[in-house]
Amino acid sequence: MAALSPLSVRPATPADEAELAELDRSTWSTLHAVLPPPVPPYEPFFGERHPPEEFLVAEAVESAGGAPRVAGYLRLAAATPLASNAHVRQIRGLAVATWARGAGAGRLLLRAAFDEARRLGANRITLRVLAHNEPARALYASEGFAVEGVFPGEFFLNGRYVDDVCMGRSLDPA
Structure with a gap:
């Protein structure tokens, strides 16, 4: 891993589309993806169902004198469109660039998501993660998420059935 400047988190803007799309494509893996690998022509990263307002972006400078990358x-979204569920936000995607792994970007993004969810009036946050994604599950558990349910064999990936694990945590102040 290259030496990075301190990481920071900010809301995404429409100008981030190309860089986020490239990051999404470059980090695709059956460790976390249930869709086939992206192929051209690529779908837009942002859209009506996934607007920039739902994304937080971690930035860092990869090398001395470089520009922030x-x-x-x-991606943090409402869990459902129901008013009775408005107190819950759901993490619907998390990706970290290969060059930034191990620098705390995932943890920083999670903590920023907790703050953003609280700002939006949520008191609970949930996510779904593939059972075989042990690094992500360990990160989530270290940040207070607990397994709340499992869909056994929910996906068929690389010739085997993979469980879908539902995790959640309270956003109440500790």
Whole structure:
């Protein structure tokens, strides 16, 4: 890993589209993806169902004198469109650039998501993660997420069935 400037998190803007799309494509893996690998022509990264307002972006400078680069992103959305569920936000994507792994970008994005969810009136946050994605599950558990349910064999990936794990945590102040 290259030496990075301190990481920072900010809301995404439409100008981030190309860099986020490239990050998304470059980090695609069956460790976390249930869709096939992206192929041209690529779908837009932002859209009506996934607007820039739902994304947080981690930035860092990869090398001395360089410009800030996107080190990762997290998508935070309403869990459902129901008013009775408005107190819950859901993480619907988290990616960290290969060059930024191990520098704390994922953890920083999660903590920023907790703050953003609270700002939006949420008191609970949830996510879904593939059972075989042990690094992500360990990160989530270290940040207070607990397994709340499992969909056994929910996906068929690389010739085997993979469980879908539902995790959640309270956003109440500790």
